Every structure is written in C-alpha cells, then in structure tokens.
Amino acid sequence: EVQLLESGGGLVQPGGSLRLSCAASGFIFSSSVMSWVRQAPGKGLEWVSTISGTSGSTDYADSVKGRFTISRDTSKNMLYLQMNSLRAEDTAIYYCAKGRFYALDAFDIWGQGTMATVSS
Amino acid sequence: EIVLTQSPGTLSLSPGERATLSCRASQSVSSSYLAWYQHKPGQAPRLLIYGASSRATGISDRFSGSVSERDFSLTISSLEPEDFAVYYCQQYGRSPWTFGQGTKVEIK
Numbered sequence: 001e002v003q004l005l006e007s008g009g010g011l012v013q014p015g016g017s018l019r020l021s022c023a024a025s026g027f028i029f030s031s032s033v034m035s036w037v038r039q040a041p042g043k044g045l046e047w048v049s050t051i052s053g054t055s056g057s058t059d060y061a062d063s064v065k066g067r068f069t070i071s072r073d074t075s076k077n078m079l080y081l082q083m084n085s086l087r088a089e090d091t092a093i094y095y096c097a098k099g100r101f102y103a104l105d106a107f108d109i110w111g112q113g114t115m116a117t118v119s120s
Numbered sequence: 121e122i123v124l125t126q127s128p129g130t131l132s133l134s135p136g137e138r139a140t141l142s143c144r145a146s147q148s149v150s151s152s153y154l155a156w157y158q159h160k161p162g163q164a165p166r167l168l169i170y171g172a173s174s175r176a177t178g179i180s181d182r183f184s185g186s187v188s189e190r191d192f193s194l195t196i197s198s199l200e201p202e203d204f205a206v207y208y209c210q211q212y213g214r215s216p217w218t219f220g221q222g223t224k225v226e227i228k
Contacts, residue, residue, distance in 0.1 A: 108167045
C-alpha cells in the first residue's frame with residue numbers, strides 16, 4: 001500500500017525549531033518528487049517546499065526561504081523538513097505529498113498531516 | 121506568482137444536483153498544469169483531476185475538469201453525500217506552486 005506518515009509536530013516557542021519527518025512506503029521513493037504543503041487554522045492549502053527525485057534540487061516558498069530546509073534520506077525512505085526561526089504564522093498542519101510522475105506534476109499521495117504550533 | 125481565484129466561496133446544493141466550481145488564473149498556466157483536490161476535515165487531501173481534465177486513479181466519472189484559456193472548471197455531475205467537502209485548484213507549472221482559496225460544497 002502506498003503510504004505517507006508524518007511525525008514530529010508539536011508546540012514550540014517563537015524563534016524555536018522543529019524537525020518534521022515523513023515515512024514513505026509502497027512506491028519508489030528515491031525517484032519521486034516530494035513536497036511539503038501546509039494548512040494554517042481556518043485557512044487554505046499553501047505549498048511550502050519541494051525536493052526533486054533525481055538531482056535533489058530544492059525549491060521553497062518565499063515565506064519560508066532561509067528558515068526551512070527540505071531533505072531526504074533515500075536509504076530510509078524518509079523526507080524531512082527542518083524548520084528554524086519559527087513564527088506564529090508558521091502554525092499549521094503540515095502534509096507531505098508525493099508528485100505523481102514528472103518533475104512538474106500534481107500531488108497524488110498525501111499523508112494525514114502533523115500539527116506544528118508556534119506559541120509562547 | 122500565479123494567483124488562482126476560486127468561485128463561489130461556498131456552494132449550497134442538494135444530493136443529486138450538479139456542481140460547477142470555477143478557478144481563474146491571473147496568468148497563463150503552462151500546458152494546463154492545473155489540478156483539483158478534495159479535502160475533508162481531518163483527512164488528507166485527495167487528487168481528483170490533473171492536467172486540467174484527466175481524472176486521477178480511482179476517481180469517479182462524476183468528476184470532470186475543463187479549461188478555457190485561463191478559466192478552469194470542476195464539475196460534479198450528480199452530488200453524492202460523500203462529495204460535500206472543500207475543493208482546491210492548484211497550478212504546478214511555475215514556482216511558486218499555488219492553490220486557490222477553496223470552494224466549500226455544503227448540503228443545502
């Protein structure tokens with residue numbers, strides 16, 4: 001079964017850090033484009049970051065550039081999002097998502113999400 | 121940045137009725153790199169349509185997508201109880217990849 005399972009969310013103070021993880025199974029992780037998408041409370045979906053399957057090139061939304069780092073460990077089928085210098089506006093459910101086939105493609109598999117709350 | 125504007129914000133319909141959701145792009149979307157997702161509270165979003173008009177694996181043929189220049193539409197031919205949810209369009213042709221603000225389809 002194709003599956004994504006996020007973990008690592010929690011409560012952190014402004015300026016703090018969190019590392020989110022996403023365990024992938026049921027598909028060829030090493031060649032898949034993987035992304036993080038978030039949803040703030042009461043808001044819509046917002047793309048956060050993407051990492052390519054082959055070159056490992058990365059891309060970020062302006063709102064997180066310089067603070068968040070996406071990475072992957074293909075030996076463990078794991079995707080990560082290191083979040084530093086967190087702000088209240090980063091409070092959201094964070095979903096990991098798999099690109100369908102190509103470098104530019106829709107997200108065909110999503111995890112259930114993990115909640116990150118930034119508050120003092 | 122490509123801004124996607126969805127309308128209406130909320131659609132109140134009864135089971136069996138036809139739903140038409142719109143998504144207008146502020147700029148041309150390359151090669152119709154436009155997707156539609158269904159999202160229910162507490163669940164993962166689900167891909168319905170990619171490439172503006174292709175149904176994703178396992179998606180009912182009640183769902184169809186179309187495009188006319190910068191205007192995209194998602195049609196649900198006859199609403200089933202499980203179709204009441206929030207629907208998002210998304211463009212993935214140019215970074216930053218952007219989502220519309222969503223259309224809630226609620227039971228009338």
